[in-house]
Amino acid sequence: MAVSAPSLTQQIANEIGSAIVRSEYDETNPFPIEADLCQQFGVSRSILREAVKMLTSKGLLKARPRQGTWVQPEENWNLLDPDVLRWLLERKFSINLLAEFTEIRMAMEPQAAAFAARRATDDQKQYIANALERMRAAEMGHDDALAADIAFHVAVLEASGNRFFMQLKDMVETALTISIRVTNKTAGVETGSIANHRAIYDAICDGDAVGARTTSMSLIQEAYDLILEAGETAE
Amino acid sequence: MAVSAPSLTQQIANEIGSAIVRSEYDETNPFPIEADLCQQFGVSRSILREAVKMLTSKGLLKARPRQGTWVQPEENWNLLDPDVLRWLLERKFSINLLAEFTEIRMAMEPQAAAFAARRATDDQKQYIANALERMRAAEMGHDDALAADIAFHVAVLEASGNRFFMQLKDMVETALTISIRVTNKTAGVETGSIANHRAIYDAICDGDAVGARTTSMSLIQEAYDLILEAGETAE
DNA sequence: TTATTATTATGATATATATGATAAAAAGAC
DNA sequence: GTCTTTTTATCATATATATCATAATAATAA
Numbered sequence: 001m002a003v004s005a006p007s008l009t010q011q012i013a014n015e016i017g018s019a020i021v022r023s024e025y026d027e028t029n030p031f032p033i034e035a036d037l038c039q040q041f042g043v044s045r046s047i048l049r050e051a052v053k054m055l056t057s058k059g060l061l062k063a064r065p066r067q068g069t070w071v072q073p074e075e076n077w078n079l080l081d082p083d084v085l086r087w088l089l090e091r092k093f094s095i096n097l098l099a100e101f102t103e104i105r106m107a108m109e110p111q112a113a114a115f116a117a118r119r120a121t122d123d124q125k126q127y128i129a130n131a132l133e134r135m136r137a138a139e140m141g142h143d144d145a146l147a148a149d150i151a152f153h154v155a156v157l158e159a160s161g162n163r164f165f166m167q168l169k170d171m172v173e174t175a176l177t178i179s180i181r182v183t184n185k186t187a188g189v190e191t192g193s194i195a196n197h198r199a200i201y202d203a204i205c206d207g208d209a210v211g212a213r214t215t216s217m218s219l220i221q222e223a224y225d226l227i228l229e230a231g232e233t234a235e
Numbered sequence: 236m237a238v239s240a241p242s243l244t245q246q247i248a249n250e251i252g253s254a255i256v257r258s259e260y261d262e263t264n265p266f267p268i269e270a271d272l273c274q275q276f277g278v279s280r281s282i283l284r285e286a287v288k289m290l291t292s293k294g295l296l297k298a299r300p301r302q303g304t305w306v307q308p309e310e311n312w313n314l315l316d317p318d319v320l321r322w323l324l325e326r327k328f329s330i331n332l333l334a335e336f337t338e339i340r341m342a343m344e345p346q347a348a349a350f351a352a353r354r355a356t357d358d359q360k361q362y363i364a365n366a367l368e369r370m371r372a373a374e375m376g377h378d379d380a381l382a383a384d385i386a387f388h389v390a391v392l393e394a395s396g397n398r399f400f401m402q403l404k405d406m407v408e409t410a411l412t413i414s415i416r417v418t419n420k421t422a423g424v425e426t427g428s429i430a431n432h433r434a435i436y437d438a439i440c441d442g443d444a445v446g447a448r449t450t451s452m453s454l455i456q457e458a459y460d461l462i463l464e465a466g467e468t469a470e
Numbered sequence: 471t472t473a474t475t476a477t478t479a480t481g482a483t484a485t486a487t488a489t490g491a492t493a494a495a496a497a498g499a500c
Numbered sequence: 501g502t503c504t505t506t507t508t509a510t511c512a513t514a515t516a517t518a519t520c521a522t523a524a525t526a527a528t529a530a
Contacts, residue, residue: 007481009288033512044483046281049513050288053244057289057318065513066491079402080315083292104399107346108339115338164339167314242514268479279516284480300480301524 012041012051014083020060021087025071031061033068058084082170089178095231101175102227106220108168109153113212116159117204124159128201131155135194150176152197156216159204196222247276247286249318255295256322260306266296268303293319317405324413330466336410337462341455343403344388348447351394352439359394363436366390370429385411387432391451394439431457 006014016037025031032040038048052069055061059078063069077084088097116124134148153176154169196219203211241249251272260266267275273283287304290296294313298304312319323332351359369383388411389404431454438446 009481013292035512046284046484047482049281050285053285054288054292057248057292058316063513064491065489066511068512074398075401078316079398081293081313100397100399103346103350103397104343107342107400111338111342162335162338163309164314164335165342166310244514270479281517282515298480299524300522301478303479 008043009047009050009054012043012047013054015041016051017055017058017060017083018087018090020055020071021077021084022091031068031070060084080167080171082174085171086174086178089175095227098175099224099227099231101171102220102224105168105172106217106224108165109156109220110213110216112157112160112162112165112168113200113204113216114209115161115165116156117207117209117212119161120159120204124155125201125205127155128152128159128204132194132197132201135197139194146176149197156200156204243278244282244285244289247278247282248289250276251286252290252293252295252318253322253325255290255306256312256319257326266303266305295319315402315406317409320406321409321413324410330462333410334459334462334466336406337455337459340403340407341452341459343400344391344455345448345451347392347395347397347400347403348435348439348451349444350396350400351391352442352444352447354396355394355439359390360436360440362390363387363394363439367429367432367436370432374429381411384432391435391439 019025020031034045034048034052037052038045041048052061052063056063058081059072059076061069062072079085079088089101116128120128131148131152131154134143134151135145137143138145138148150173153172157165157169157172160166196215199215200212200219203209203215254260255266269280269283269287272287273280276283287296287298291298293316294307294311296304297307314320314323320336324336351363355363366383366387366389369378369386370380372378373380373383385408388407392400392404392407395401431450434450435447435454438444438450
């Protein structure tokens, strides 16, 4: 399905949202009033208000009569919202943020693999196998390594049979796509070795929940260790 | 800080959002056009459009010129959004949903406990200890058992030092509060035994990441098993 | 069957009024 | 003259209404 062009409201929400996440508003530069934002973006007040409401519903903003609109502290932000996560990852790149995100992957993906070992349908196992095949093809330059790696992790999350784990797939895709664009070093990190991925696949096919969890944890831990190493080297 | 009364926009978003999640709109009862919704709720078009944009930004709705507005399939919903989760949990209660949410806790909380074992500050350890104290007081009827249990899990998540794990605290609080309101049986499930919670606290204080993960996993697994058992009994 | 026109529903703008909350000015007390 | 209280003014968001623009679908005419 062709992606529709974003509406003006969505565009404004995107610009303001990423500005907020880049910390462009602070004590010395407080969030502007509605009238000023209308002028700045050249839009009508109803469009501006729709955009502000979108950001309010993601926890970034709060507005009160007469008091104005202000940016909430980061702990109020809905960090697991795909837009908020994308804005976070698109700002000046942070190894710390990538490390923290990998920590959540360290929690989620092994458990997803364990559930996949118990629940995966034949079709779902086939999707995982297909992704492995694409990884092999990528080694010979016949496919995109990043896309193949993402496909693998997404297939495992899908096979978990849990809608909350499935939710993570968009986030993994966003995070991996953006992190590889910013720093080449983690490119090797993300794709890891095909043998490790194959071990996860085998454990899932064998119905070996413990094995699936363990091998998945090893893979993410390996990526995590290299990210920490990259962080130390950059310092 | 006193909670401000929700605006009309927020009220409308809440009503429509929970109706969507309750599957009130389907092929035979499609999502109404803007004009009809304005009439139904007795609000202006600008308020209605603000509410719809809020729900669109949470993945529940999509609108196109001339085509109208429609409810997206559930896999598009941002399930980790606090509002969406609350609407899900508030609809006719589902043991399956609670089980799935407990599965995500099974992934997150042991890992959070492991990070807490490595990173918790003295203050954070004290918060966990305070929660344990409250659990003991609750056994003697001097505190609320549910509130004390929530405080314990929230304190561990806070001590993980990872903003994504911290994000889960609102969700845990929402899910536990709602699940206990609907079914008494899981009341005992959630609070578990104080000894198990104490073991987590001890492992965190000892800096024992493996121990913290293991004991936390045992606690959540125990709760999970009883939820599955409750589901079988109800059938 | 194809081209043209009409209709529909959302997108966007402009304007007006209401409301809540804060700041400033005026009045009263000491 | 100073301080406190009351009243008034101002400000920024909240809500409503009217209008036009645009995209897309349906109906009609050729």
